[in-house]
Amino acid sequence: MIKPFVAFAVLLVILLFSMSLHYGLFPYSKATKTMQEMTALTHMTHLSLSVGYDESVYNSTYPEMTALGRMDFVYER
Amino acid sequence: MNANAFWHFLTLQLFKERSKHLSVIVISAMILFLLSSVLFISSSIRFSLEETLKVQPDFVVSRVQGGISVPTPMIWEDELIDIYGVSNVIQRVYGRYFFKAKERSFLIVGVDFLEEQSHENLQKLIAKTDIKAFLNGSKMLVGEGVKTYLDAHFYKDDYNFLTPEGTFEKVNIFKTLPFQSNLIANDMMVMPIDLARKILGYSEEEVSDITFNVPNPDEWDMMTDKVSALHYDLQVVNKKDVQKSYENLYNYKGGLFLILFLVVLSTFTLILYQRYSMVYSSERRNIGLLRALGWSINDVLKFKFTETLVIVFASYILGVFFAYVYVFVLGAPLLKEVFLGGQNLQNTLTFVPVLDFSVLTSIFLIYALPFIAAVLIPVWRVSVTEPKEAML
Amino acid sequence: MSNKTMIQIENLYRTFHHAGNAMPVLKDINLSIGQGECVVLKGVSGSGKTTLLSLIAGLDKPSSGKVLIEGEPISKLPDLFASELRAKKIGMIFQHFNLFEHLSVNENVTIPLIPSGLKMKEIHEKVDDALKVANIMHKKEVLASRLSGGEKQRTAIARALVASPNIILCDEPTANLDRDNSLLFIEILGELHRMGKTIVIATHDPLFDSLSFESTVIPMVDGMIG
Ligand SMILES: Nc1ncnc2c1ncn2[C@@H]1O[C@H](COP(=O)(O)OP(=O)(O)O)[C@@H](O)[C@H]1O
Numbered sequence: 056m057i058k059p060f061v062a063f064a065v066l067l068v069i070l071l072f073s074m075s076l077h078y079g080l081f082p083y084s085k086a087t088k089t090m091q092e093m094t095a096l097t098h099m100t101h102l103s104l105s106v107g108y109d110e111s112v113y114n115s116t117y118p119e120m121t122a123l124g125r126m127d128f129v130y131e132r
Numbered sequence: 133m134n135a136n137a138f139w140h141f142l143t144l145q146l147f148k149e150r151s152k153h154l155s156v157i158v159i160s161a162m163i164l165f166l167l168s169s170v171l172f173i174s175s176s177i178r179f180s181l182e183e184t185l186k187v188q189p190d191f192v193v194s195r196v197q198g199g200i201s202v203p204t205p206m207i208w209e210d211e212l213i214d215i216y217g218v219s220n221v222i223q224r225v226y227g228r229y230f231f232k233a234k235e236r237s238f239l240i241v242g243v244d245f246l247e248e249q250s251h252e253n254l255q256k257l258i259a260k261t262d263i264k265a266f267l268n269g270s271k272m273l274v275g276e277g278v279k280t281y282l283d284a285h286f287y288k289d290d291y292n293f294l295t296p297e298g299t300f301e302k303v304n305i306f307k308t309l310p311f312q313s314n315l316i317a318n319d320m321m322v323m324p325i326d327l328a329r330k331i332l333g334y335s336e337e338e339v340s341d342i343t344f345n346v347p348n349p350d351e352w353d354m355m356t357d358k359v360s361a362l363h364y365d366l367q368v369v370n371k372k373d374v375q376k377s378y379e380n381l382y383n384y385k386g387g388l389f390l391i392l393f394l395v396v397l398s399t400f401t402l403i404l405y406q407r408y409s410m411v412y413s414s415e416r417r418n419i420g421l422l423r424a425l426g427w428s429i430n431d432v433l434k435f436k437f438t439e440t441l442v443i444v445f446a447s448y449i450l451g452v453f454f455a456y457v458y459v460f461v462l463g464a465p466l467l468k469e470v471f472l473g474g475q476n477l478q479n480t481l482t483f484v485p486v487l488d489f490s491v492l493t494s495i496f497l498i499y500a501l502p503f504i505a506a507v508l509i510p511v512w513r514v515s516v517t518e519p520k521e522a523m524l
Numbered sequence: 525m526s527n528k529t530m531i532q533i534e535n536l537y538r539t540f541h542h543a544g545n546a547m548p549v550l551k552d553i554n555l556s557i558g559q560g561e562c563v564v565l566k567g568v569s570g571s572g573k574t575t576l577l578s579l580i581a582g583l584d585k586p587s588s589g590k591v592l593i594e595g596e597p598i599s600k601l602p603d604l605f606a607s608e609l610r611a612k613k614i615g616m617i618f619q620h621f622n623l624f625e626h627l628s629v630n631e632n633v634t635i636p637l638i639p640s641g642l643k644m645k646e647i648h649e650k651v652d653d654a655l656k657v658a659n660i661m662h663k664k665e666v667l668a669s670r671l672s673g674g675e676k677q678r679t680a681i682a683r684a685l686v687a688s689p690n691i692i693l694c695d696e697p698t699a700n701l702d703r704d705n706s707l708l709f710i711e712i713l714g715e716l717h718r719m720g721k722t723i724v725i726a727t728h729d730p731l732f733d734s735l736s737f738e739s740t741v742i743p744m745v746d747g748m749i750g
């Protein structure tokens with residue numbers, strides 16, 4: 056292998072290595088624990104979608120369920 | 133063939149013709165970057181949500197009339213408690229509150245702080261919370277997105293909610309929820325359940341829905357039947373359905389993914405076409421020359437195959453690496469909005485790194501196989517014909 | 525000279541087919557070239573010289589008849605063996621030099637040895653030897669695209685020589701060279717002749733009519749030799 060190519064290969068290995076390092080050292084337990092504690096407090100896991108969908112027909116928390124149509128009095132669609 | 137000499141010439145050839153290969157590597161890496169970013173984000177979100185399944189209630193019961201959810205009567209709670217095998221029956225009050233002037237909405241979630249358990253949960257979530265101070269007067273915890281939004285609109289300490297009765301309800305912002313929960317709590321306002329009732333317009337006897345647990349999963353199907361039979365207008369959902377919905381997450385955006393996928397595919401076809409025609413013009417002569425200089429068809433194929441493989445691997449590693457950094461280190465700016473939407477509240481969440489190796493492998497195969505085929509088939513067809521062109 | 529036959533051509537025909545028309549390009553060629561001989565195939569453009577050379581090198585298949593290289597029928601061998609034969613016994617020099625322009629002189633010369641299984645060190649030694657014979661050592665590290673015509677052709681000679689083949693085939697080697705460079709080329713050919721190489725030159729250059737070393741001029745007209 057010629058030298059510039061060895062350098063390129065080493066670079067790729069370093070990229071892979073740093074990626075694995077980040078992956079291996081990420082504080083997973085902290086991240087998932089907070090999510091679980093949040094769920095435990097509210098008894099629900101509601102994906103914070105920030106889309107402009109019509110909440111009165113789509114229930115983002117429980118897609119199987121119909122949405123709560125409670126808010127029409129505040130904001131007329 | 134001596135591996136050393138072979139690799140020497142291969143890398144020499146790659147390096148000397150790097151400008152020719154660079155464009156291919158850059159375009160392929162970009163396609164792989166896009167594909168991997170999309171898959172990284174969705175698998176990360178799915179992972180985070182599935183982790184919360186462990187603490188989610190097993191069943192949710194609500195009242196549905198004429199296909200529309202209506203407030204659930206609280207007496208159903210007592211009926212549920214009476215069923216053998218049911219535990220941990222909890223009433224929930226939640227709903228969207230629209231910030232009408234700006235077309236933004238928040239999710240108000242009521243928590244029953246009369247329950248000792250709720251105090252503990254809150255203490256765990258936000259260390260050193262003074263529960264007494266929190267419950268003294270109208271106070272709420274808000275998600276980071278809500279906090280940022282209210283700050284920007286001069287609601288630094290409190291917000292005046294308009295209740296259905298037409299009165300205003302002033303609620304103080306007590307604390308911000310931890311950013312690690314932004315995926316689910318970004319647009320949340322957590323407040324005592326009675327306050328939530330008032331703002332959302334539920335009467336004393338009404339809740340949004342009721343949840344309960346059935347510790348023995350074998351009883352779940354039976355329990356679903358039993359509970360459904362209680363009332364004609366009762367709808368029940370269990371955790372398995374929720375899990376299924378997580379697995380199908382983002383399917384509802386199929387149209388968008390389809391477009392993305394089509395763009396990716398057509399770009400890819402373009403590259404392949406470029407490669408293909410390249411082989412027929414300039415490479416044809418080079419292959420003929422190599423053959424005239426004593427290389428066998430096998431030597432040429434092995435050379436071209438390895439060359440292509442190096443290009444494929446290099447673009448793959450680059451694409452995946454940059455996708456990883458983009459999604460898990462930088463938080464996927466722009467692309468995040470495709471997934472979470474950018475219309476409502478800004479969400480500054482960090483994605484939990486999840487590398488699904490089966491997905492990574494399939495990305496590699498989907499990309500590498502057509503690529504290698506598109507290069508090698510023409511090379512093979514050129515190599516096997518008599519290389520007389522080299523003489524001209 | 526030794527009487528060992530290096531190239532034996534028997535009843536060789538090559539016909540191209542174009543839009544349904546059969547175009548006979550080589551007609552009943554019979555030729556025997558012994559070791560160390562220098563043969564000049566002389567003919568106008570289109571007389572079939574290039575076609576004949578590519579058949580000798582096994583780069584094209586005859587319509588009928590056969591070509592034997594040291595007794596081996598190169599045109600009938602499977603690719604793997606034909607290639608090996610070509611790699612070991614035949615060096616080629618082309619009218620348009622046919623170098624890899626983005627590679628340096630010495631990198632170009634290594635190419636025939638890459639599949640040989642030799643170590644890099646051995647390859648470098650052989651390359652240096654060939655560069656010396658072809659008188660291009662001083663441009664070793666220069667890119668092929670930076671060379672003059674004469675230097676390109678000498679690089680091509682080094683490349684043809686590097687695997688120490690016994691047969692050197694040259695197709696119009698001086699067609700793109702000026703007179704001085706052509707003479708220099710012929711001088712190097714004389715060197716190869718003294719080394720005992722069997723040389724076949726296809727050309728219409730009058731410079732080859734009276735070479736300083738022993739050679740046979742074979743006229744070629746309309747795909748026939750006379
Ligand atoms: N691949 C081919 N297909 C059809 N005709 C060809 C092909 N190669 C050579 N010829 C024809 O064969 C004849 C001899 O060509 P060539 O051997 O190149 O002659 P020379 O090298 O003496 O100029 C020419 O008329 C040329 O057009």
Ligand SMILES: [Mg+2]
Pocket residue numbers: 573574575695696
């Ligand atoms: Mg010719």
